[in-house]
Amino acid sequence: MPLMLDSFLLIIPFIVEFAKNNNINMSQLLEEALLNLYFQKKALLGPGPGFEPGLGDPQPHNRQFWQNAFIQIQNPAYGTENHFSRKLLMKATNSERSGNTEYVITKEHLKLLYLELKSKNVQEHHLKFVKRSINRFLSHIRSYGEYYAFTVEELISYLQKLQNEYNPTTYRKQLTYLKKLFRIAQIPLENYLKTKRTIGVDRTIVTVADIKNLINTVKMLRQKGDLNEKIQDRLIVALLLMATSGIRTYELTKLKVKDIDIKNMTIRITEDVSKTSEARVTFFTREVQKLLKNYVQKYDIGPEDPIVTYFALEKPFLKKKELKEQSLRPKHMRKFFSQEWDRRNGNTTVKKLLMGHSIRQDINILHYSHHTEKELKEIYDKVLGNLRFTV
Structure with a gap:
């Protein structure tokens, strides 16, 4: 059907507001509107179920869209335009001329944004970041139940707020997903939201001594009673x-x-887990083997259980002052692996294979440099086999 009931409900607040301001009989106005809804004539309020934005259907660019949609309804009983709709058109035109254009985002637009991200296999914790970013924007603008509305002035106010609260990199990320949402909602502001492109390079150097210091901080928190024993053990094993x-x-x-494979000190990363969607294997040291074996047995961790959840790993670094003040985060453990491998003159191609770097642009790895699991394990043992943190 070209006109859906929920779409009609979206314009009711505007009808009520207009009626109050112009002393119009609401009963008569709604009666005529409902008649139009029933006869389904000439009303198009945007794409229905199964339609993608941009396929020729009218889109809810702003509040005037909804007003005009109501105005377009013809009264089948009398064959003339709704008298009150004509007044509504005058009000909408005046609003447009005064520069008070209001842009609309519906809940359907939000669903389409999240669907697009999920279809791209975006990581769950990143999807939650996007939702927090979008919800932060929605809380700043006006809500009308099934949709949200804002003006350019309100958008500028929100962007200034973001600039004051976040560093340039985080600000740019927030803006990226706003632009995606605007594109889906066909709000013609996307091209005006520009930021300076910056290359964020983390030049942190991580050594064995740095990781020892981090582990000692975790142990110190346990001794103070700020972490329980299981959290301590889980953090150390994970790091x-x-x-x-x-x-x-x-x-x-x-x-x-x-x-x-604890016995053979091997990790098998499947396609659905790997960021590059390519299965691979990597390895760990005998020292970590002992820690991992004790952890699994001590806390009765089952085969289907995770070693650690994302938030269990990140939460101590957000909540504990001593860890917040550390320059290292869980993500730096991977950086340490890469740097330590280079310090020990390990083969760069093998390092890329173990770390799961994308090889699409690396012709050598893609077509020529192939290794068996046994060969990779032998190379790993030569490079990092004697690595110790004396935990």
Whole structure:
């Protein structure tokens, strides 16, 4: 049907407001509107179920769209335009001329944004970041139940607020998803939201001594009673597993115990876990093997259980002052692996394979440099086999 009931409900607040301001009989106005709804004539309030934005259907660019949609309804009983709709058109035109254009975002637009991200296999914790970013914007503008409305002035106010609260990199990320949402809602402001492109390079150098210091901080928090024993053990195992294997934080949180061959010190990362959607293997040291084995047995961690969840890994670094003040975060364990491998003159191609770097642009790895799991393990043992943190 070209006109859906929920779409009609969206314009009711404007009808009520207009009626109050012009002393119009609401009963008569709604009666005529409902008649038009029933006869389904000439009303198009945007795409219905199954339609994608941009396929020729009218889109809710702003408040005037909804007003004009109501205005377009013809009264089948009398064959003339609704008298009150004509007044509404005058009000909408005056609003447009005065520069008070209001842009509309519906809940359907939000669903389409999240659907697009999920279809691209965006990591769950990143999807939550996007939702927080969008909800922050929605809380700043006006809500009318099933949709939100804002003016350019309100958008500028929100952007200034973001600039004051976040560094340039985070601000740019927030803006990226606003632009995606505007594109889906066909709000013609996307091209006006520009930021300076910056290359964020983390030049942190991580050494064995740095990781030892981090582990000692975790132990100190346990001694003070700020962490319980299980959290301490879980953090140490997770940090050292990443430091010695080179896996990503997100990949570790998606791994199950059954994906880790503790006996042979091997981690199997499947396509659905890998960021590049390419399965691979990597390894860890004998010191970590002992810690991991004790952890699994001590806390009765089952084959289908994760070693650590994303928030269990990140939360102590957000809540505990001593860890917040540390320059290292879980993500730096992977950086340590790469740097330590280079310091020990390890083969760069093998390092890329173990870390799961994208090889689409690397012709050598893609077509020529192939290794068996046994060969990779032998090279790993030569480079990092004697790595110790003396935990």
